[in-house]
Amino acid sequence: MLPGCCDAAIICRSVLPRASARRGARILAHPPVAKPFDLEYPCAAAPEPGTVLEVAPGVHWLRMPLPFELDHINLWLLEDAGGWTIVDTGIGNQATRAHWEQLFATTLKGRPVRRVLVTHYHPDHAGNAAWLCERFGVPLWMTRGEFLTVHAVHASVASYTVDAASALYRSNGLDAARVTALSKRGDLFRKLVPEFPLSHRRIVDGAQIDIDDKSWRMIVGYGHSPEHASLYCEAANVLISGDMLLPKISTNVAVRPIDPGGNPLGLFLESIARFRTVRADALVLPSHGLPFRGAHARVENLEAHHAARLGELLAACAEVPRSAVDVLPVLFKRPLGDSQIFFAMGEAIAHLHYLHASGQVTREVDAHGVVRFSPSSERSRSTRSCWFGSRCTMSWLSRARGAPALAGTRIGPR
Numbered sequence: 131m132l133p134g135c136c137d138a139a140i141i142c143r144s145v146l147p148r149a150s151a152r153r154g155a156r157i158l159a160h161p162p163v164a165k166p167f168d169l170e171y172p173c174a175a176a177p178e179p180g181t182v183l184e185v186a187p188g189v190h191w192l193r194m195p196l197p198f199e200l201d202h203i204n205l206w207l208l209e210d211a212g213g214w215t216i217v218d219t220g221i222g223n224q225a226t227r228a229h230w231e232q233l234f235a236t237t238l239k240g241r242p243v244r245r246v247l248v249t250h251y252h253p254d255h256a257g258n259a260a261w262l263c264e265r266f267g268v269p270l271w272m273t274r275g276e277f278l279t280v281h282a283v284h285a286s287v288a289s290y291t292v293d294a295a296s297a298l299y300r301s302n303g304l305d306a307a308r309v310t311a312l313s314k315r316g317d318l319f320r321k322l323v324p325e326f327p328l329s330h331r332r333i334v335d336g337a338q339i340d341i342d343d344k345s346w347r348m349i350v351g352y353g354h355s356p357e358h359a360s361l362y363c364e365a366a367n368v369l370i371s372g373d374m375l376l377p378k379i380s381t382n383v384a385v386r387p388i389d390p391g392g393n394p395l396g397l398f399l400e401s402i403a404r405f406r407t408v409r410a411d412a413l414v415l416p417s418h419g420l421p422f423r424g425a426h427a428r429v430e431n432l433e434a435h436h437a438a439r440l441g442e443l444l445a446a447c448a449e450v451p452r453s454a455v456d457v458l459p460v461l462f463k464r465p466l467g468d469s470q471i472f473f474a475m476g477e478a479i480a481h482l483h484y485l486h487a488s489g490q491v492t493r494e495v496d497a498h499g500v501v502r503f504s505p506s507s508e509r510s511r512s513t514r515s516c517w518f519g520s521r522c523t524m525s526w527l528s529r530a531r532g533a534p535a536l537a538g539t540r541i542g543p544r
């Protein structure tokens with residue numbers, strides 16, 4: 131059953147100054163001094179569950195509770211040809227459905243729901259997709275990768291199993307007691323997504339979807355989930371960013387058992403760079419936190435945040451070879467409970483894999499199968515280019531054309 135609930139959950143806070151993240155900068159050995167970072171928040175408070183707030187013409191904000199440390203998710207209702215398009219659905223429990231029922235009787239005013247669009251597979255986004263689609267007889271719109279992942283996690287196939295997760299965490303240094311704790315977490319995903327549609331209307335990157343009289347461009351991103359869909363309407367100057375761009379917390383980016391050697395942080399950073407193609411003053415509608423303006427600044431801030439974390443990890447690995455478990459105190463300053471340790475492990479592995487993929491560290495496996503990382507030699511570093519650096523030609527070219535692409539992302543050595 132992995133990943134568990136609210137994979138949107140977010141562990142590290144980013145408070146670093148945007149000035150420290152110049153595009154093209156190499157990994158910082160010494161993180162910059164933290165400074166406050168301000169975005170513009172046009173809405174002072176969120177609507178109560180079961181009510182909505184219109185944040186742009188025809189764009190309505192609703193909020194549903196979550197029974198986790200991250201205690202809410204924002205959902206969106208878009209006016210659509212006399213009816214509605216629903217974007218994201220909340221977890222599939224009775225409390226959330228009761229709030230939906232209240233909305234059906236009030237805000238929706240009996241007008242038809244025309245489609246349900248889900249940004250990605252995590253339960254707080256996908257949990258009520260089947261319930262809503264069946265109720266209104268409408269299709270689910272989703273990327274193929276996200277759609278299939280719901281079914282894979284639901285069925286515990288491929289590497290969405292406790293055994294595969296245990297093997298990943300064990301090989302990255304987690305002790306037996308905490309690995310055992312993982313196996314006792316139970317199948318939370320099926321509780322939060324009790325059923326799911328068997329077919330979908332496929333969303334692809336760059337597709338334009340007409341909603342009411344406006345065109346929304348799909349911006350598919352990676353690193354947080356397989357093929358996360360964000361929606362941008364230039365005419366309305368609104369970006370529904372989902373979990374890819376959040377105002378105060380950094381999106382969870384984790385290595386998963388299905389791609390144990392992957393570089394999701396590289397993919398994530400390339401993905402959020404695409405938000406530079408939206409207007410700098412666009413109203414950003416995130417899945418968690420308040421709507422804000424300042425998309426470009428927030429991207430720069432997140433780049434600085436991760437660059438600083440990478441610099442800290444590189445310095446830690448220079449002292450002695452480190453596993454992912456060894457670097458948890460470097461990344462996370464507070465004690466981690468059992469439910470948090472697995473998100474934290476995924477994050478730590480992702481940062482180490484980024485350093486590995488960019489040639490900053492080498493990887494060694496000890497006699498117990500535990501992977502540790504240490505800084506590469508200067509010669510080794512010079513033979514590989516980091517996607518974040520100016521030598522990544524494909525990435526640089528695509529940015530120069532104003533359409534960042536993922537063709538240049540280094541996804542890692544074997």
Ligand SMILES: [Zn+2]
Nearest residue numbers: 137138252373
């Ligand atoms: Zn998520």
